[in-house]
Amino acid sequence: MDTTPGMMWGVDKSLTPSPYNMAILKKKNDWLSDENSASCMLCDAEFSFFNRRHHCRRCGRLFCNSCMKTGIWVGKETVLERVCNLCHLILSEDYQLKAYRSYFHLFKSSDILIRTEYLRAIRNSIRTDDDRALILKWKNNAFMRQVVEAVKEYSVRSTRTDLYWSMLFGVVINLTASFDPEVARAFIDAGGATAVLTCIRVCEEPYLQEFLVWILRNISPCPAVVTHDADPISTMAAIDRVLKIEVRTLQQCCTAALANLLTHDALRYTHAMTKVPQCTIVTALARLLTLTVPQIQRNAARCVSLVATATPAVLPVFDKRGIIEMVAGLLTAFDPQVKCAAMVAIRTMVARSAVLAARLTDPGQTSVVPALTAIIAAQDNDLTPIALGLLNSMAEIDECAAGLGRAVDDALIEALDGATSLSDGLIKDAGMDAAGKLAGLVEEGPKRDRLTELTVTTQFNGVKVVEDYL
């Protein structure tokens, strides 16, 4: 899993100027009137002659004296204004998850502002996996279940404010932006994946859509999302819908989620694509491959490769959309990871279609071979072995022989030129075939004089083979 971009929404400092200015306070006219609540909105203690009502100067809600213990300095640190304990926790930059456990009941408060503020406090407190582990322990995971119940309410569109939803989804993003699969698992076990997918399908607000797609991306590497909860057809319908939206961040995390899901079960998800009416995922992939945003191109190429692996029958469709040529074009991309994803996708496609392999190696049609030769010549420890391996596997396809010509030999000589300066890994990763071929070239080729030492270490069927070629 990537780093945790969900933390973009992690801590909201906009409400914590120091010292606070008057703007954070509610005007007296906006305070809740006394009739609105007969009891304290934090602890539920009933108001009476002895237990008087107090107004929080920040949220304007009604609280008892003991829930208004604290104050904040406003202006030039001259005035101490009384705020409720919840507002005080939010305004103090010290977000401590432990402090909010005793306020769990606020999550179900009938007052939407109290609910929203509670969620804001929780969202801002979840920053590490330790925080997430702590939250899972609350009343035997009751918090997570409550979160999922709240997400489910979105699809029936109650009258709640947008702020409430962005806080709620922000909590889910921060909860699921974890390297610990247990957390995603707990969310999915509570029905979270289905709830999120339903929300994606009904959501119209772009910024909330973005939150939802982040959540989908966060949970998609968890195997449970496939086996346990989400139905592949509704998943693909949700992805299809989002990919049509021309917002780069959305497309980026949506393609990442798609690639993760295809990695779990490419066959099932590819099949699901065909079941979604007017599904345009393949068309979308073609468009995304041409966007010069490395993350999107990399994800799209990964998806192409996974789909082609699971369902070779899709190749004619790829061909019709020009996807094959687009992937080939990525071999000259600037970003190494894009090049790598493109090579993997090409390897998948040529392995499944000799006709396609012949076309891709035809110098008149594409520049795949020169591009691969250039990658090999660049002597990159990560990319060169993959390019060598791809050239080798193409060389084994009879239909490619004409197109490849001397390209493979030239490329190997090129690689050999730098072999002494490259790590052993280069030759090892290129496989036994490349090593053997190299050895052949060394024996007869013009490069023999240049080399003083060439030891090739290969892993073959788990056995380490060291061969001295000179």
Ligand SMILES: [Zn+2]
């Ligand atoms: Zn109280």
Ligand SMILES: [Zn+2]
């Ligand atoms: Zn307050």
